[in-house]
Amino acid sequence: MTTQNHILYSFRRCPYAIRARLGLKIAGIDYEHREVLLRDKPAEMLAASPKGSVPVLVLKDGRVIDESFDIMVWALQTHDPENWLGPDMEVMLSLTQTIQGPFVEHLNRYKYASRYSTDAGRASVDLSRRAKACTILQNFENLLTSSPYLMGKKASLADYAVFPFIRQFAAVEKNWWDEPEFPNLHTWLAQFLGSAIFNGVMSKYPPYAPDEQEVNPTFS
Numbered sequence: 115m116t117t118q119n120h121i122l123y124s125f126r127r128c129p130y131a132i133r134a135r136l137g138l139k140i141a142g143i144d145y146e147h148r149e150v151l152l153r154d155k156p157a158e159m160l161a162a163s164p165k166g167s168v169p170v171l172v173l174k175d176g177r178v179i180d181e182s183f184d185i186m187v188w189a190l191q192t193h194d195p196e197n198w199l200g201p202d203m204e205v206m207l208s209l210t211q212t213i214q215g216p217f218v219e220h221l222n223r224y225k226y227a228s229r230y231s232t233d234a235g236r237a238s239v240d241l242s243r244r245a246k247a248c249t250i251l252q253n254f255e256n257l258l259t260s261s262p263y264l265m266g267k268k269a270s271l272a273d274y275a276v277f278p279f280i281r282q283f284a285a286v287e288k289n290w291w292d293e294p295e296f297p298n299l300h301t302w303l304a305q306f307l308g309s310a311i312f313n314g315v316m317s318k319y320p321p322y323a324p325d326e327q328e329v330n331p332t333f334s
């Protein structure tokens with residue numbers, strides 16, 4: 115089915131959705147934003163992508179892209195004004211996969227410890243998982259000792275595909291994160307969190323309700 119505009123099913127705080135929105139934003143691609151409640155996903159989204167995860171991009175011509183990294187690459191192949199696709203794609207992919215694979219697994223178990231444990235007396239965060247995630251982060255910290263960005267002097271797809279996950283990790287125990295264990299990552303992350311592009315994709319939308327007209331976002 116063809117539509118007047120591309121449609122993005124998204125969830126504001128989801129790191130996968132954030133990076134998809136970043137790719138669409140830098141590429142200057144206009145789309146209809148549909149904010150999703152993860153506990154009540156719209157039937158149209160599930161019809162387009164039955165696996166039920168956000169983000170889902172439904173293109174005007176009916177094609178569906180339902181992997182966040184693929185949405186970024188599709189957008190950048192359309193228009194890449196800052197040459198995010200410049201560095202070696204295999205290395206960018208490998209950095210990204212480390213984050214969305216083992217790092218996210220530790221992050222989820224660190225952040226949502228009680229969901230993964232049958233031990234009723236367990237602390238709210240799992241520090242052993244935090245330590246495992248930190249082993250991965252140390253490699254990223256090391257990369258940032260020799261260059262300001264993961265792949266050199268300029269920010270690239272690798273940085274934008276990775277930082278939303280580090281943001282989520284940093285927010286679990288903010289006071290702990292603010293200790294100087296990863297000074298380079300700290301500076302790197304702070305720069306992205308203060309950037310116009312990041313703040314430009316963090317508008318708040320009410321949940322999508324079919325049959326209602328598109329609404330304007332609010333900022334906070």
Ligand SMILES: N[C@@H](CCC(=O)N[C@@H](CS)C(=O)NCC(=O)O)C(=O)O
Nearest residue numbers: 128129130152167168169180181182
């Ligand atoms: N591999 C997917 C993963 C996306 C994903 O896991 N998104 C989460 C939200 S952050 C989700 O939709 N989970 C399904 C749910 O919570 O029901 C991608 O890169 O787009």
